[in-house]
Amino acid sequence: MDVTVPIEILPADTEGAISVWLFKSGEAVVEGDVLAEIMNQKAATELVASASGRLTILVPAETAIMGGQLIARID
Amino acid sequence: MSSSEANVLEPSMAVASRAKTARRLTIARAMSEAIAQCMAEDASVLVIGEDIAKLGGVFGTTQGLLQKFGPERVRDTPISETAFIGAGVGLAAAGMRPIVELMFVDFFGVCMDAIYNLAAKQSYFSGGNVRCPMVLMTSVGGGYGDAGQHSQCLYATFAHMPGLKVVVPSNAYDAKGLLRAAIYDDNPVVFMFHKALQGMGWLGTVPGSVTPVPEEAYTIPIGEAVVIKEGSDVTLAAWGLGVHQATEAAEELSGAGVSAEVLDLRTLAPLDRNTLLDSVARTGRLVVVDDDYRSCGVAAEIIASVCESADVKLRSPPRRITFPDVPIPFAPEMERPLLPDAQKIVDAVRAMLGT
Numbered sequence A: 001m002d003v004t005v006p007i008e009i010l011p012a013d014t015e016g017a018i019s020v021w022l023f024k025s026g027e028a029v030v031e032g033d034v035l036a037e038i039m040n041q042k043a044a045t046e047l048v049a050s051a052s053g054r055l056t057i058l059v060p061a062e063t064a065i066m067g068g069q070l071i072a073r074i075d
Numbered sequence B: 001m002s003s004s005e006a007n008v009l010e011p012s013m014a015v016a017s018r019a020k021t022a023r024r025l026t027i028a029r030a031m032s033e034a035i036a037q038c039m040a041e042d043a044s045v046l047v048i049g050e051d052i053a054k055l056g057g058v059f060g061t062t063q064g065l066l067q068k069f070g071p072e073r074v075r076d077t078p079i080s081e082t083a084f085i086g087a088g089v090g091l092a093a094a095g096m097r098p099i100v101e102l103m104f105v106d107f108f109g110v111c112m113d114a115i116y117n118l119a120a121k122q123s124y125f126s127g128g129n130v131r132c133p134m135v136l137m138t139s140v141g142g143g144y145g146d147a148g149q150h151s152q153c154l155y156a157t158f159a160h161m162p163g164l165k166v167v168v169p170s171n172a173y174d175a176k177g178l179l180r181a182a183i184y185d186d187n188p189v190v191f192m193f194h195k196a197l198q199g200m201g202w203l204g205t206v207p208g209s210v211t212p213v214p215e216e217a218y219t220i221p222i223g224e225a226v227v228i229k230e231g232s233d234v235t236l237a238a239w240g241l242g243v244h245q246a247t248e249a250a251e252e253l254s255g256a257g258v259s260a261e262v263l264d265l266r267t268l269a270p271l272d273r274n275t276l277l278d279s280v281a282r283t284g285r286l287v288v289v290d291d292d293y294r295s296c297g298v299a300a301e302i303i304a305s306v307c308e309s310a311d312v313k314l315r316s317p318p319r320r321i322t323f324p325d326v327p328i329p330f331a332p333e334m335e336r337p338l339l340p341d342a343q344k345i346v347d348a349v350r351a352m353l354g355t
Helices: B003-008 B027-041 B065-069 B081-093 B105-119 B155-159 B172-183 B241-255 B273-283 B298-308 B332-338 B342-353
Strands: A002-004 A015-021 A034-040 A043-048 A053-057 A064-066 A070-074 B045-049 B074-076 B097-104 B135-140 B165-167 B189-194 B226-229 B234-238 B260-264 B267-269 B286-293 B319-323
Touching: B027 B045, B027 B065, B027 B172, B045 B081, B065 B074, B081 B097, B081 B105, B097 B105, B105 B135, B135 B172, B155 B165, B155 B189, B155 B267, B155 B286, B155 B298, B165 B172, B172 B189, B226 B241, B226 B273, B234 B241, B234 B273, B234 B342, B241 B260, B241 B286, B241 B342, B260 B273, B273 B298, B286 B298, B286 B342, B298 B319, B319 B342
Parallel strands: B045 B074, B045 B097, B097 B135, B135 B189, B165 B189, B234 B260, B234 B286, B286 B319
Antiparallel strands: A002 A070, A015 A034, A015 A064, A034 A043, A053 A070, B165 B267, B226 B260
């Protein structure tokens, strides 16, 4: 399934950044794991896995992102 | 956790296997959690500093504390290190356990009397009757173009002074356990966290600093180094960011048939000379990684300690990979070549071994 940046964390017209990925691409994750921290202005919010499976990171940390953007997949 | 990652950063812990993936934290979150747990247990623990309350710390060290504990115990201060670090020393003398954040270690000048002449000495001067259970937490390190007044490490400046303890964690697991030890220590502890490891996004986070961190409270004793990778040809002694560079170098050297041992000192004062000497006695060679200035640095102290030991027979002259004795440049293309990195460590070891 697609992992997108929730617009509750980052509105669709707002630029933020992935501060840090807590997992590497290719690692197994479990629903409920905190995958990453998303930075909006100076506030960091945790991004939680909504499914279990193998994580594929599509957007690396420290890259500008917009709310709603696809940043990873869990298969 | 993959086996290769376990080699890189399996801190001194035994995380019980559990159905859910072990929770991982950045150093920033691990520090915030350690403080929150101590504050919940002990009403004398409080936090003061610039931007530590409403913002949660410029480096994320105090996230969520204002909301949990309120402005009485989590207090933003004016931009006067002289005033609020002096206040921290006073609070400690009066029986509190203050945690004071000096945003950048580079700002130490205006508060050094409180640190050097009061915090470090009042226990001695009073025959132990006035203690200083204060934590001074402060960011160190460069590598992101912040120039000469926001990029220094200054480990030696603090490790030099009797009466101060100095801690420099390399990963989130150690940061949480060491900060708890620092908060409950009756002596002043300077807790130096490296900006490149903090997990704040805008500073470039070294992935190895993010580790599984148990939710329950635990303590890592101050003054104990740990061998994080065993080896037989050379000891790479490091702390903070240098641990990750040494680990990367050890992996590259392994491909060339060189077995490097990586030592994470974790604490610079008191320095765990036993673990250091034991390691170098086995390998006979030493390279120290220190991103502070070269002359009169902690790397020099480590090398001197090894050379003074009658039990260690060195097979090669020891080496140190350090920042040269110049102010830190702003321009990244000027700063970067001056900083320690894995390649410099590899080159030093290969020159030492003649390979």
